[in-house]
Amino acid sequence: MAGTGRNRDGAAGSGPGAITPDGSAVEFYAAMAPDEASAALVHAAVPAGTPVLELGAGAGRVTRALLALGHPVTAVDDSAEMLAHIEGARTVRSTIQDLELGERFGCVLLMSYLVNYGDRAALLDACRRHAAPGGLVLLQRETRPWLGPDAPRAWSHDGVDFEVVRAEPAGPDAAAVTIGYRTGGRRWTHAFTSRRLGDDELPAVLAASGLRLDRFLDGDRAWVAARPA
Numbered sequence: 001m002a003g004t005g006r007n008r009d010g011a012a013g014s015g016p017g018a019i020t021p022d023g024s025a026v027e028f029y030a031a032m033a034p035d036e037a038s039a040a041l042v043h044a045a046v047p048a049g050t051p052v053l054e055l056g057a058g059a060g061r062v063t064r065a066l067l068a069l070g071h072p073v074t075a076v077d078d079s080a081e082m083l084a085h086i087e088g089a090r091t092v093r094s095t096i097q098d099l100e101l102g103e104r105f106g107c108v109l110l111m112s113y114l115v116n117y118g119d120r121a122a123l124l125d126a127c128r129r130h131a132a133p134g135g136l137v138l139l140q141r142e143t144r145p146w147l148g149p150d151a152p153r154a155w156s157h158d159g160v161d162f163e164v165v166r167a168e169p170a171g172p173d174a175a176a177v178t179i180g181y182r183t184g185g186r187r188w189t190h191a192f193t194s195r196r197l198g199d200d201e202l203p204a205v206l207a208a209s210g211l212r213l214d215r216f217l218d219g220d221r222a223w224v225a226a227r228p229a
């Protein structure tokens, strides 16, 4: 079955299998190997065994690696098709913006550049209201440019070939992007609007949701650690 795009904030996707409201391809994410590098960054940032609230967990690419490192994970996604691939973690089907678990976690994880898409304030508010006092909110943001001469047009990793099919300005701080990705003889597309979140605006954006910048976890400053203010 080939999925086609539905919409969240102009997002869309196409290709084999189900497509989530944000345009992500379920069969693609379900086929990917565990993301051990991201899980290792998280693991190094928090005390051993810290429970993790993973927002936008998808098919569990990072969930699996976090579980293997000894972190209990609550995996949240609004795609039942994605969550059906997750084993060994508690799963919650919900939009992130509407999540009200009534619990707080030592680590809240919002990766996959979700902070660059959609309703940023509502996503960060959800992070804040689920973060324990003294806990960490970990964000992965886009740092590569989508527009201009330095923007990558094609790259490969983990056996997946990516290409930028379209990238156009969508306002002063945003780009409308379509990427194609191909692996195992199958190809999907994902269209989304990516809104810049630069170092200059980070403190104010975090403060608006009751968070303060703690540190960066990587040399690219793509991984941001914040704490409840």
Ligand SMILES: C[S@@+](CC[C@H](N)C(=O)[O-])C[C@H]1O[C@@H](n2cnc3c(N)ncnc32)[C@H](O)[C@@H]1O
Residues within 6 Å of the ligand: 020, 021, 022, 024, 029, 035, 055, 056, 057, 058, 059, 060, 061, 062, 076, 077, 078, 079, 082, 094, 095, 096, 097, 111, 112, 114, 118
């Ligand atoms: C690009 S996939 C990445 C999944 C996973 N983080 C990974 O790295 O493999 C993004 C996931 O976030 C989910 N998602 C995006 N926006 C969401 C929202 N506002 N509420 C709930 N889930 C969301 C999508 O359904 C999708 O499963």
